[in-house]
Amino acid sequence: MSTSATSPSTPPVYPAAYSGIPERLLHKAVREKSRLWENQSKEFQTPRKRGLAVPAGIGRTEFVKALDELSQSLGKDHVVLNDQPLEDGWYMEHPNTHDAFMIMDEEETVSSACVYPGSVPEVQLVVAWANKHLVPLYPISMGRNLGYGGAAPRVRGSVIVDMGKRMNKILDINPDDCTCLVEPGVSFYALYEEIQKRGYKIWVDTPDLGGGSIIGNTLEHGVGYTPYGDHWGAHSGLEVVLPTGELFRTGMGALPGSDAWQTFPYGFGPVSDGIFSQSNFGIVTKMGMALMPDPGGCETFLYTFQHEDDLLLLVDTVRPLRIANILENVAQIRHATIEIAVSGKRRTEFYDGTGPIPAEVLQGHLEKTPIGRCNWVYYGTQYGPEKIRKYKLDIIHQEFMKIPGAKRIDPQSLPKDHYFWSRAKIAGGQPDFEELSYLNWVPNGGHLGFSPVSPTRGSDVLKLWKIAKERHDQYGIDLFMTFCVGLRELHMINLVVYDRGSPERRKAVEKCMRSMIDDAAKSGYGEYRTHLLFQDQVARTYNWNDNALMKFNEKLKDALDPNGILAPGRCGIWPERYRGRGWEIGKDGRETSEGQGVRPPAGSTRL
Known part of the structure; x- marks a missing residue:
């Protein structure tokens, strides 16, 4: 979109665009986009007043140099600087630069750049880079959770890790045990269309809109409307990149050669899946999901x-x-x-x-x-x-x-x-x-x-x-x-x-x-x-026994993410480098999303 456009463009269509609308629903998407377009007085593009949002604790020159280093490893097309006017887009063409449904000024919850890994090793590469340069990352699956912030990072200047653009494969659909295995960029639309294409008699439980990521929605405890409406309850098996770069699988996925990863969620020992939902403890790269058998009407x-x-x-x-x-x-x-x-x-x-x-x-x-x-x-x-x-x-x-x-x-x-x-x-x-x-x-x-x-x-x-x-x-x-x-x-x-x-x-x-x-x-x-x-x-309201839950979450955060690089502040969980420096926003609110810088890591001379 732009301020000079006179009519809305046609929304992206699946499967030509991994995040597109199915052809059968295109008429509805065109109708809704046209309605919103005609009812919009706000500029479609917002000029930048504050320039590039550089993460706290790193200088602009150093940051741009670090991004150039990443682009050499990941590919220049997969590292994009966010220094252009901000475009709000809409549901099917949402921004991964800022919060389209802004409350504060648009440039408060704005990213510095967006990177697009295409494989698990590339996700690990990005994480290693962030630890080296102490750059905060904010991973998204598709970024369509617009009523809750969309793709916007909590910490201004974070680098968005867009998992969906290049990691959007449906890795498996099993019609016998009614399960699937998907990457972050697989939407409810995409999974439904693929099941129909294959002629399987199984259903996808879907939320009100089907354009969001199955992984993203499930990790956020999203809800659908069939008997399988509890999406987190229907998941089985995660593959996760930790903030230090290690890769592991939960449940039966930890057993080499197991074919029960999507059918039994527990495995042996503590069930660790839960710490990766609504948290900043890891980046989920694969997830299994139970599907509903056709009930016969x-x-x-x-x-x-x-x-x-x-x-x-x-x-x-x-x-x-x-x-x-x-x-x-x-x-x-x-x-x-x-x-x-x-x-x-x-x-x-x-x-x-x-x-x-x-x-x-x-x-x-x-x-x-x-x-x-x-x-x-x-x-x-x-x-x-x-x-x-x-x-x-x-x-x-x-x-x-x-x-x-x-x-x-x-x-x-x-x-x-x-x-x-x-x-x-x-x-x-x-x-x-x-x-x-x-x-x-x-x-x-x-x-x-x-x-x-x-x-x-x-x-x-x-x-x-x-x-x-x-x-x-x-x-x-x-x-x-x-x-x-x-x-x-x-x-x-x-x-x-x-x-x-x-x-x-x-x-x-x-x-x-x-x-x-x-x-x-x-x-x-x-x-x-x-x-x-x-x-x-909200996190502060869960404060039983002198905030015992948050203290536990902070211990996990500091153990799993010692440099505090992964989504600091997400769900109210701040790493040690940010903690106690005014980043938290309480019930009285305020005009800025930022705190007073970050604490340098132990043994470092950085400010």
């Missing part, structure tokens, strides 16, 4: 509930059904605001006032839709042969209809462009491209994720909803809320949608987020993931 259903307080009774109804596996998938309970926003229409078509859209205005617009007036919408899916589905659906209907005002919506009454059909595809193991529509709600649409976890209990969920509602009202933000139903817990995915072109709205969103994090923690609820600028705050 599925059926998506939709219920609406009239009152906001119905959430309490609904969740208490859901809990025993979900634990008993009567409700089979990671379903969604969505607030009705999303139902009109996901149409892709602008907020001004519904309400042009200030503050959150009034309840009566919202209900008036919902009355004109096929689902009618409501406050909560439940999307669920049942699996297996028709007689099994019918048996469970009858039980669900009987229980849901005990809630006064509950209504089952007949899918056949819904037009083919209704959002229901996208949810049905996703819950049926087919990646889609519909969820981005709500970004058109405001100009220059961006979003952050406020994502606390609670037990599947109505009283807990009602508390979280009221925390979010109160803070959204305070800061004038429309409430986009979804509860993802796990087996015994709910993930509250609160999409905080805002105009990223407005410094005032960015500041309001930051204050709203920090307030909700603090409010939720005081009530005993913690986030399961968050945007990189809130990671310090």
